[in-house]
Amino acid sequence: xGVSSGPRLSGMQKQVLALYRxxxxxxxxxxPEERHRIESFVxxxxxxxxxxxxxxxxxxxxxxxxxxxxxxxxxxxxxxIGLSSLSVNSxxxxxx
Amino acid sequence: xxxxxxxTILRHIRIPVSxxxxxxxxxLGSGSGAVAFRLFSSHADDHLDKEEVxxxxxxxxxxxxxVDPSKVTPDVHFQKDLGLDSLDxxxxxxxxxxxxxxxxxxxxxDKIDSCALAIEYVYNHPMAG
Numbered sequence: 093x094g095v096s097s098g099p100r101l102s103g104m105q106k107q108v109l110a111l112y113r114x115x116x117x118x119x120x121x122x123x124p125e126e127r128h129r130i131e132s133f134v135x136x137x138x139x140x141x142x143x144x145x146x147x148x149x150x151x152x153x154x155x156x157x158x159x160x161x162x163x164x165x166x167x168x169x170x171x172x173i174g175l176s177s178l179s180v181n182s183x184x185x186x187x188x
Numbered sequence: 189x190x191x192x193x194x195x196t197i198l199r200h201i202r203i204p205v206s207x208x209x210x211x212x213x214x215x216l217g218s219g220s221g222a223v224a225f226r227l228f229s230s231h232a233d234d235h236l237d238k239e240e241v242x243x244x245x246x247x248x249x250x251x252x253x254x255v256d257p258s259k260v261t262p263d264v265h266f267q268k269d270l271g272l273d274s275l276d277x278x279x280x281x282x283x284x285x286x287x288x289x290x291x292x293x294x295x296x297x298d299k300i301d302s303c304a305l306a307i308e309y310v311y312n313h314p315m316a317g
Contacts, residue, residue, distance in 0.1 A: 101274070101298060109278050110294045116282050138275055 104153060111160045112138050118167045126174040130167070133175060241288075241311045248283050249303060252276070265302040277301060288316040 101109070112134065119130035145152060166172055242262055250257035255270050266272045266280060281297045284290070288310050292300070300306050310316045 105274065106294070106298060109274055109298065112275055112278050113282065113294060113297065116279065120286075135275070135279075142273075142275070 104150065104157075107157055108138070108153070111157060111164065114164045115160075115167070118164060121168075121170070122174060130175050235314075236288075236311065236316055238307075238311050241316070242307050244287055245284065245303060245307045245310060248287050249280060249306075252280055252283070260303065262303050262307060267301060281306070284310065288313070290316055 115134040116131060119127045119134070122130060141156065145156075147153075163175075167175060246260055246262065249255055249264075249266075249270075250260045252272075254272060254276060259270060264270055266277045267274070272280070277300075278297070281292060281300050284300075284306055285292055290310070290313055292309070296309065300309055
């Protein structure tokens with residue numbers, strides 16, 4: 093969806109950035125190694141999607157947003173120590 | 189007459205030493221408590237010096253892996269001048285949160301897109317430490 097270059101952000105871009113921020117925030121609550129793993133995984137994932145996905149493909153972006161929010165909720169659970177389960181999920185969601 | 193009476197009375201009054209000590213002790217205790225409280229509150233009230241905020245913000249930006257430290261000045265725009273994208277900007281603002289022990293709400297964080305705005309925001313934040 094083309095990482096934004098202009099100063100004005102669309103509502104959807106804001107949601108994506110808020111989700112990204114949410115992942116980085118939750119990473120802070122995990123162990124240092126896990127934090128690092130989460131940060132690099134999420135960073136790679138968001139950047140890959142931002143390059144590959146057409147910014148006008150709202151439906152697909154909405155879908156990824158919902159998915160990401162769900163994964164973020166799982167990660168917020170203190171019992172979730174890391175995202176190894178998430179990487180399994182994400183390999184399942186290969187784009188159709 | 190009154191003064192004679194007073195000195196007579198005073199000469200007969202005996203205050204037990206232990207009691208005075210306790211009194212002093214408790215006074216001392218509350219005194220140091222007050223000092224500790226004042227230190228604590230002055231820390232929270234104290235605004236960080238603008239120079240210091242500026243220097244620490246610039247340090248955070250300079251240490252960002254994708255940034256060329258020689259380009260960083262108080263006026264640079266993260267995306268226009270440093271070639272960062274919006275995800276990088278999120279990471280920088282998060283790093284600033286950690287540096288100054290703040291939590292910046294999404295609405296505010298979305299607006300911070302330059303060193304100048306970051307310095308302004310942190311400087312005006314009452315809890316920045």
